[in-house]
Amino acid sequence: MRGLGKDGQPRSTYLYHLVDNETTMREYASQAVVWQTAINLSSRSSLLDRGEWKGSGVLGPEAFPPAPFLKLLAEYGSAHGVLELTP
Numbered sequence: 001m002r003g004l005g006k007d008g009q010p011r012s013t014y015l016y017h018l019v020d021n022e023t024t025m026r027e028y029a030s031q032a033v034v035w036q037t038a039i040n041l042s043s044r045s046s047l048l049d050r051g052e053w054k055g056s057g058v059l060g061p062e063a064f065p066p067a068p069f070l071k072l073l074a075e076y077g078s079a080h081g082v083l084e085l086t087p
Contacts, residue, residue: 002087010087017073017080036078043072 005011021032028035044061047053053064061069073080 012085012087014083014085015080016083017078019078039073039076039078043069043076046072 001015002010002012017036019032019036024030024032024035030038044053047064047068052068055063070080
């Protein structure tokens with residue numbers, strides 16, 4: 001993502017999560033890309049169901065706080081990281 005940080009200065013950040021295809025094939029009988037797609041949707045649904053994410057109308061994922069989502073991804077075994085890049 002590129003834009004301005006909270007301080008108004010240019011900021012460039014890359015958020016990623018890694019999953020090993022061999023692991024997902026062994027544990028879930030699914031390719032990593034399929035598992036990554038499913039885990040994101042499942043995590044979002046769980047957060048809505050638990051009431052950790054709330055809202056009305058049509059809202060994109062960027063309308064919700066990221067910390068609960070990233071925590072849940074880690075609990076499900078999907079490591080993630082953030083790279084701060086030079087804007």
